[in-house]
Amino acid sequence: MRYKYFNKIAIFASLVLLLSNCKKPLETTPKNSLDLTFALNTKEGLQATLTAIYNSLQTSGYYGRDFLVVPELLADNCEITTGNTNRFITQGNNTPGAHVNIWAEAYANINRANIILSFIDNSQSSAAEKLQSKGEAYFLRALMYHNLVKTYARSPLFLSSGTGASFDLGVPIITAPVIDGASITYPKRNTIAEVYTQIIQDVISANSMLSNAGVAYRARKVAVHALASRVQLYNGNWVESERWADSVILQNVVPLAPASNYFNTTSAAPSWGNGHAETIFALSYQTGEPNPGGEGLQYIYYRNLPTLQGYADATTQLSLRTAMGVVGTTSPDLRFVNLVSVQTKSSQQVFFTKKWPGLRQLGQDDIMIFRTSEVLLNRAEARARQGGAKEALAIADVNMIKSRAGIPILALAGPGVLTGAALISEILKERRVELAYEGHRLFDLVRNGLDVNKNPSNIVFGTNAYNFLIAPILQADVDANPQIVKNPGY
Numbered sequence: 131m132r133y134k135y136f137n138k139i140a141i142f143a144s145l146v147l148l149l150s151n152c153k154k155p156l157e158t159t160p161k162n163s164l165d166l167t168f169a170l171n172t173k174e175g176l177q178a179t180l181t182a183i184y185n186s187l188q189t190s191g192y193y194g195r196d197f198l199v200v201p202e203l204l205a206d207n208c209e210i211t212t213g214n215t216n217r218f219i220t221q222g223n224n225t226p227g228a229h230v231n232i233w234a235e236a237y238a239n240i241n242r243a244n245i246i247l248s249f250i251d252n253s254q255s256s257a258a259e260k261l262q263s264k265g266e267a268y269f270l271r272a273l274m275y276h277n278l279v280k281t282y283a284r285s286p287l288f289l290s291s292g293t294g295a296s297f298d299l300g301v302p303i304i305t306a307p308v309i310d311g312a313s314i315t316y317p318k319r320n321t322i323a324e325v326y327t328q329i330i331q332d333v334i335s336a337n338s339m340l341s342n343a344g345v346a347y348r349a350r351k352v353a354v355h356a357l358a359s360r361v362q363l364y365n366g367n368w369v370e371s372e373r374w375a376d377s378v379i380l381q382n383v384v385p386l387a388p389a390s391n392y393f394n395t396t397s398a399a400p401s402w403g404n405g406h407a408e409t410i411f412a413l414s415y416q417t418g419e420p421n422p423g424g425e426g427l428q429y430i431y432y433r434n435l436p437t438l439q440g441y442a443d444a445t446t447q448l449s450l451r452t453a454m455g456v457v458g459t460t461s462p463d464l465r466f467v468n469l470v471s472v473q474t475k476s477s478q479q480v481f482f483t484k485k486w487p488g489l490r491q492l493g494q495d496d497i498m499i500f501r502t503s504e505v506l507l508n509r510a511e512a513r514a515r516q517g518g519a520k521e522a523l524a525i526a527d528v529n530m531i532k533s534r535a536g537i538p539i540l541a542l543a544g545p546g547v548l549t550g551a552a553l554i555s556e557i558l559k560e561r562r563v564e565l566a567y568e569g570h571r572l573f574d575l576v577r578n579g580l581d582v583n584k585n586p587s588n589i590v591f592g593t594n595a596y597n598f599l600i601a602p603i604l605q606a607d608v609d610a611n612p613q614i615v616k617n618p619g620y
């Protein structure tokens with residue numbers, strides 16, 4: 131469900147609307163007549179509010195499609211096929227203002243998390259249930275704030291974006307719930323540094339409350355540590371990013387998957403889109419739940435689904451194929467061999483990803499948000515950026531990824547050993563290939579202040595076009611809160 135305006139981000143009716151979005155029924159009361167007392171003070175009402183956050187993330191406007199597809203198109207990993215269905219053409223062309231739009235959904239979820247944190251202690255939940263709910267709410271709020279700040283704000287390391295004066299505004303921090311008209315406020319955008327401070331505070335709170343019990347489809351301690359590693363990498367805090375990543379890997383709750391099950395895309399065993407071996411935290415679509423159907427992720431990315439033809443509008447750009455070592459239509463890289471399909475579409479030779487193969491049901495593949503390979507690459511980059519003795523450790527990390535992919539590993543010593551900027555560049559290349567089609571590429575380029583080298587034209591750091599790699603805050607949201615300052619260029 132979308133919220134037209136959610137800038138402090140709500141109207142008084144938002145709580146009733148969010149509860150109507152839950153997929154778990156609350157007694158037999160009609161969902162459009164739930165009263166606030168029941169929602170805010172009962173175990174069932176607050177649990178439904180928590181469930182609604184997970185459900186909201188599944189929509190096609192968020193992780194169900196756009197938040198994975200659009201960052202690849204805005205960057206240099208994917209492009210739109212010539213025979214397309216008119217989807218995402220403006221994003222593929224980097225038309226100013228064409229981006230993802232998660233502002234309203236993310237703030238609706240933040241409000242849900244705030245409701246849980248404010249009211250759970252007064253509910254009939256047990257002490258253990260209260261602790262678990264609060265831990266999940268802190269984790270999800272931290273995830274929402276990081277998604278917002280990396281989408282709508284500049285990198286903490288490149289506040290000027292090379293275009294003159296720095297611009298350090300992030301997004302509004304809201305920690306009190308909106309439950310009636312009197313609780314609506316109109317906050318200004320906090321600085322990027324303040325937003326990252328808030329995210330880390332939430333991460334620390336979640337870490338103190340959660341364990342590793344449960345499943346990968348709900349927040350647990352290992353997922354908190356994976357989020358912290360990602361956040362600190364974006365924040366340029368290399369020591370802390372390494373520390374959190376190290377914790378994930380040493381816990382060994384979700385080990386790095388070997389090639390034997392990493393590349394499994396058959397229906398006989400867990401596949402990329404169904405309980406993958408590297409899943410730290412994912413969204414799971416259950417049978418009977420509403421799903422994006424023809425607007426789902428796999429329809430955009432892949433053509434030969436098991437039972438139906440996908441649209442296959444997004445294909446792999448030449449520069450990504452080059453990074454994969456592709457010559458013509460072949461490569462020794464097992465990530466290309468097993469996870470890319472070479473086909474002809476409307477007389478065009480195209481290269482489609484086979485991640486999320488639609489093996490369970492169309493539109494219902496699991497969506498991995500955190501997985502072990504990303505965390506290992508977080509650690510590799512964080513170590514390389516610290517330099518010195520950490521560089522050998524970084525090489526060992528990235529070699530685990532290369533070895534599984536069946537490509538030559540890096541030298542650990544000797545005249546050919548990579549150091550400094552050359553090593554970091556190699557790690558970023560491996561990150562590009564390993565995490566391709568998963569929505570990371572745009573944000574990796576922006577956080578590092580790197581040019582976007584793509585077809586049809588490059589986007590160079592320091593030009594006005596680079597501003598449009600940051601999403602616009604919609605005019606409707608600005609109108610709803612006159613304190614909001616637009617991003618440069620809009």
